Amino acid sequence: MNDFIIGIDLGTTTTEAAIFRNGKVEMIPSFDGEKAIPSAVGIDESGNFIVGQKAKAQFILSPERTAIEIKRKIGTSEQIRLGKKNYSAAELSAKILEYVKRYAEEYLGQPVNRAVISVPAYFDDIQRRETAEAGRMAGFVVERIINEPTAAALSYGIGHLQEKSHILVYDLGGGTFDVTVLEMFEGVMEVLASSGDNRLGGKDFDACLIQYLKDTFKEKTGVSLDGNVFAEARLKEAAEACKIALSTEERATVQLPMLADKGNTPMGLEETITREQFEQLIWGELERTRGPIEVALSDSKIAPQDLDMILLAGGSTRIPLVSKSIHKIFGKDPSEAIHPDYSIAEGAALQAAIISGEIDNDDSIILTDVNPYTLGVSAMEGHEAVMSVIIPRNTTIPVTRHNLYMTEYFGQRRAEIVVLQGEHRISKLNHEIGRFTIRDLPVNMTEREKIDVAFSYNLDGILQVAATVVSTGKAATVTYDMTQTGPKEYEDVSGWKTSSIAADYRATIRRGERAMKKAKELGREEFAADIKELLYELKYEILHENQVKADEWEEELRELIDI
Ligand SMILES: Nc1ncnc2c1ncn2[C@@H]1O[C@H](COP(=O)(O)OP(=O)(O)OP(=O)(O)O)[C@@H](O)[C@H]1O
Ligand SMILES: [Mg+2]
Incomplete structure (x- = not known):
């Protein structure tokens, strides 16, 4: 019996698994026969964990017992509440991976104990370690953590080993944006540079639309939907559906009857959005892809005109404005050589096959990567x-x-x-x-x-x-x-204002935030990152009521931004 290693793309929105056998890659269907499952975890009425489609369906009815977009919290100490208990992002990711393990075993008819799991290239070592830890909690031996764009390129590259080319992978998924430049030559696939934004993706486009819908609803009815969890969960689903429709249609309608009450009268929301309106709403967010693209190109010393191919990965690349913006930046259209939804899992499965020896050395590809x-x-x-x-x-x-x-x-x-x-x-x-x-x-x-x-x-x-x-x-x-769980974690410090010593630092923080914004506008990314880090440390100490340390960080911050 073969000791299979499967490849898993653990995404913010969806998760896919694939296997290389009999000389080719196959996507592994879930219990429902789908090649992708929603990355959602919930607890049902009887207190059992549910994963995938069932959990996604429950999100609308019981958002308080359901978690989505778990990957966004990986690497933070932020807890996710499900019903009465708190969980870490790694624990909940492990539930998804455990589920994948079960359906893969059912499909392949044998135990599956080893996996290659993909992560955004721009994940730092803490986020990588926690992903690997989630894999171990799910019962896998994690053979390799592979970068998502590298995996996508591998799924393309395996068939084009001998051509010399420069490839850019543009991966815009549900929660992360990754851009990677690779060079391929005589069977060697070398990653030249990677950059990205761990907090940019389809979810943010949904958020633009949700904000717009909330604003118009408030204008028309006088009712605010802020803080109404049930209305927000329904809005979120409807906004995503509307966004997806607008990738193929010129207009789409959001219809949500009885969304909120005004006095005792139920109020519904009905709004038609045109593609053009939607494009205006998300334009600013999409512009945020430019910075990382420039970093990846300049770090790899490749000029846009020297790129032979732009490969797209991630569901959000189906938005027509994405292709338009790529055309504007690179002067050429992206290629359709790989499947935007499956190429990462496929590439992870290919990497798995290289590790297991299933793809033998003669036609194997030599893969090099970069440290981000x-x-x-x-x-x-x-x-x-x-x-x-x-x-x-x-x-x-x-x-x-x-x-x-x-x-x-x-x-x-x-x-x-x-x-x-x-x-x-x-x-x-x-x-x-x-x-x-x-x-x-x-x-x-x-x-x-x-x-x-x-x-x-x-x-x-x-x-x-x-x-x-x-x-x-x-x-x-x-x-x-670097894949073992480590000590430093980022905590959610957004509640610093509730601290009893907050007032002493408010002015400095406000100035720091303004300076950070300005630095970003001026494209001074590293300076902005320094300010951000100091703001984090300062807020952390304020939140923990630690005046002495807060004073030290305040001093550092004032020095840095010169006040
Ligand atoms: N046809 C479409 N048009 C626009 N957006 C789409 C379309 N299909 C899917 N999406 C969006 O793509 C996102 C999911 O993409 P994908 O499954 O590649 O992300 P992921 O792998 O889960 O996330 P990540 O790679 O960021 O961790 C969602 O935000 C979804 O709304
Ligand atoms: Mg993805």
């Missing part, structure tokens, strides 16, 4: 701890790089290596992956000792850090599995 975030160590610059880059973002992996560092003073006997991931100059604004100490440096009172720090990062997300004292050869090595 910069890796380095903390080093002192004057009195400030700053990030010293060892592997810059968008470096092809597997890779090994090293740098030389000096001890800080004569006679220093030990040195601490702090391993960081992130794009900020100031060390503490980056994510700390770990730290370790190298001891027994030789007593040297005449000069500072040199320490060589080497980073090796591979396709399985394993980072190996080796620090070697140059004069003695003594070394310390630490391995970080």
Whole structure:
């Protein structure tokens, strides 16, 4: 019996699974015979978990017992409430994966214990680890976490191995936007650069439409729908249906009888939207794809006219305005060579087959990827701890790089290596992956000792850090599995205003937010990201009523934005 490895595209809105067997890729149908299931999880009336279509259907009737768009919360400590209990995004994602495991086993007629799971290229290591953790909770051995656009390109590339070409994958799904530039040549498929936005997708287009519908409803009836969970759940479904209709129709009507009450009179909503109106509503959101496209092109050093092909993935690329905007940016139309809904699961299944040896080495494709975030160590610059880059973002992996560092003073006997991931100059604004100490440096009172720090990062997300004292050869090595659950998490700090010390910081926060907005408008993405991180830290300490630390962060923020 074959020990199958399946490929899974765990999406914000839908989840798909595929398998490579008998020389080709097959999508695995669910219990309902569908190739995609909604990424929804709920608890039914008898307290049992329900997943997929059933859960999506329950969302309208019992939104308080149903979770959708779980992937958006992965990597945060935000809890998702279902009925009486709270769950983490990883726990609920595990329910979806467990369900996939069951229907795959039913379809294939044997146990399925191994999987390759895809994630947006722009997921950071915490989001990757949690996705892998969800896979393990579901009972899978997670063989590889593969980047979604890489998977999409693989599903195309496997049939076009020998042609030299530059490909851009434009993946606009339900919750994330990813753009990746790849080069293909003589069987080697190399990812040159990846960029994206983890919070941009179909859900945001729905939100534009929902806002418009709410505003017109309020104008016409005087009734606000804000906070009416049932009305909002129905609106959400209707808005998505309307959006999808507008991909093929010039106009679509939203009809929601008895949506809310005015006094004792039930009020309905009926509104016809034209495609043009819809395009105006989402234009601003779609423009947000430009920044990441520019980053991916400039990091890969490929000019738009040198791209041979633009591959589309993700359901939202069916919106006609998306193709129009791509045409405007690149001067050419996107290709229809891959299936926007299935190519990622297919590519994950191909990757699985390469791992299992099902696709043998002769016609196998050599796949390289890039690391989406910069890796380095903390080093002192004057009195400030700053990030010293060892592997810059968008470096092809597997890779090994090293740098030389000096001890800080004569006679220093030990040195601490702090391993960081992130794009900020100031060390503490980056994510700390770990730290370790190298001891027994030789007593040297005449000069500072040199320490060589080497980073090796591979396709399985394993980072190996080796620090070697140059004069003695003594070394310390630490391995970080970037797919294992790690410590740092982002908390929802939006409630900082409820803190008793909030008033002291309100002015600074307001200025910080304004400065961040301005920086974004000016295209100063990194500066904006620095401000954002400081605002997060500040709000976090305010929320936890920690005045001393809040003061420190406030000071940092004021320094950064110069007030
Ligand atoms: N015909 C269509 N026109 C417009 N939008 C569509 C159409 N079909 C699907 N969508 C939208 O595509 C999104 C789902 O796409 P997809 O299934 O690729 O996302 P996902 O893989 O779940 O999300 P992600 O990749 O962001 O995690 C939803 O927002 C859905 O409303
Ligand atoms: Mg997707």
